Amino acid sequence: MQRINVKASTDYEVVIGAGLLDKSGSLIREVCPKATKALIVSDTNVAPLYMDRVKSSLLSEGFAVYESVFEAGEERKNIDSIIAMWAKMAEEGFTRTDMVVALGGGVTGDMAGFAAASFLRGIRVAQLPTSLLAMVDASIGGKTGIDLPQGKNQVGAFHQPSIVIVDTDCLKTLPEETFTEGMGEVIKYAYIMDTDLYGILKNVSDKKNIRDDSMIIEVIIAKCASDKAYVIEIDENDNGLRQTLNFGHTVGHVIERDNNFTLAHGMCVAKGMGIMIRASEKAGRLGCSEAKEMLDLIEAYGLPSDDPITPEEATKGVLNDKKKRGDIISVILVTSIGKSEIVKMTPDEFKTFLKEGKDQ
């Protein structure tokens, strides 16, 4: 079991290990001694697998436990699901000292976090991520929210959890593709800030079956969690360093939207990273052999590293994205493995930069 400290507006721990769901009650009790009621939020895929274990662990610590289960999928990341959570808590007489427990992937964590951030102007939330993406990224850092028909994550709040409990055994039931796309985010940490993690990922002998190696998985998740914790500590509110976590996401989001969200997020991030790596190499900002190594690693983990999107389409899409500030695009570049920088480009500069990468 590993414990990682996150120093944010409120400090908390990320606890990582096999079988932790059965200890979730006592781990939560340690940090929320006054809570008497807990609402477990989960989706229709995860609840049948893990709800009972979390429920009995919370019951054994004296919590009164309630459930709010929504139909799995990003389509349900909307206000109707949040209203159902608020209503349940209101009906059951939840007070400011009671809490929400998020049991599921990033959709569950974002919504449960937002319901907790807004109910009675903010109650506590514990994050129990069950997808790889949620374990290494979404559950840590306090970004919560929902989608609007106009765009993803358009409404939300910063609301740090009281604890993050990662039971690595949950990965065993994750669909293959969902696991693989999570590896896109893992590789991202290696590239932007973590040469140790890069070394570990590179040395795994059977990369396609990495999830069968529970020791390595625990180490990797702990590395990613401490990387994210480091970033949050410096830039909780996403004004600087935290933007480097968007490596591969700027173009990745456009690919995701242009495909009407039929491609998995992590796949699109991998494509976006590949496109940026090629363009950086061509622009002389990244060494040729390093760029090749980076592209090879993405593919070795079963992820795509390119997409037919044109520089024109990518630039147009980025300008529609909420992350642009004015007409200047913040582009995250990796200048050598483990080092990244934020470069400001005009739309024309960005288009030219991407074009060079495509002309290879």
Ligand SMILES: NC(=O)c1ccc[n+]([C@@H]2O[C@H](COP(=O)([O-])OP(=O)(O)OC[C@H]3O[C@@H](n4cnc5c(N)ncnc54)[C@H](O)[C@@H]3O)[C@@H](O)[C@H]2O)c1
């Ligand atoms: N808050 C943040 O900082 C942050 C960061 C990155 C992504 N996100 C958000 O996270 C969401 C994507 O997360 P996701 O990929 O986990 O999506 P998700 O929650 O929809 O989970 C993916 C699928 O896997 C299933 N699943 C999850 N765990 C499982 C398990 N252990 N066994 C079997 N099935 C399981 C889910 O039911 C779902 O069908 C997006 O909405 C994104 O905006 C948030």
Ligand SMILES: [Zn+2]
């Ligand atoms: Zn992402």
